[in-house]
């Protein structure tokens with residue numbers, strides 16, 4: 001039986017493993033899965049990308065501040081980018097980081113993106129998994145925190161709701177009584193934007209067909225939240241174990257590291273840390289386990305106090 005602490009570790013380490021496995025496939029139309037697997041199996045060390053960097057910073061910020069603090073989170077994201085700008089960040093996001101480092105209010109820096117429309121990229125979703133751990137087992141709080149943490153960089157409603165879908169998915173995947181229909185019912189209640197609702201509507205038929213080419217066309221595999229978050233959900237729901245979920249995500253190509261990171265977070269919640277192959281050679285393993293354990297102890301203390 002996979003216990004909750006193992007699932008918490010699975011979320012943090014699963015993010016990094018999905019990210020690292022997807023990294024060599026990023027930007028490829030149809031990655032050669034045999035090559036990806038050969039790399040992953042033979043490598044002694046699996047480096048992660050910006051997705052995991054920001055996941056770590058988000059978790060650190062929640063822990064350090066005792067909850068959401070937008071200024072702290074924005075500063076941590078910006079400093080992490082400045083220290084390692086080569087991690088694979090998107091082309092627009094450094095503008096937000098630079099503005100934050102210049103001392104501009106974080107909410108204004110994010111909202112100004114894309115001529116004031118805000119970003120609808122998947123950056124809010126790719127890093128949101130620790131929110132589901134922080135707020136566990138409170139689903140409403142998970143949704144609220146997902147929205148707030150997304151808005152630190154992504155203020156477009158599609159960018160924000162992409163983070164909500166991913167956080168609600170991780171929340172459900174943490175539960176022993178995980179059931180796809182309950183997850184989809186909660187997503188139906190939480191998602192209001194047409195662009196994401198249309199993708200969710202196509203999910204059942206994609207799962208039924210179980211065809212990569214069809215799923216990629218129907219759900220997308222690129223950097224917009226509505227071209228990747230439901231795609232990661234497809235990889236999770238069609239999978240039989242952690243490895244299957246991550247490989248299903250990565251073999252779709254495109255934004256493979258991020259789709260892999262999102263599928264990896266949810267699959268780590270679903271099947272737990274011990275079920276993650278390659279976990280001991282992923283970059284940041286000990287730090288990720290430490291963060292998961294701190295988040296778990298907090299939730300355990302909260303539950304015991306009730």
Ligand SMILES: [Mg+2]
Nearest residue numbers: 049050051088
């Ligand atoms: Mg990345």
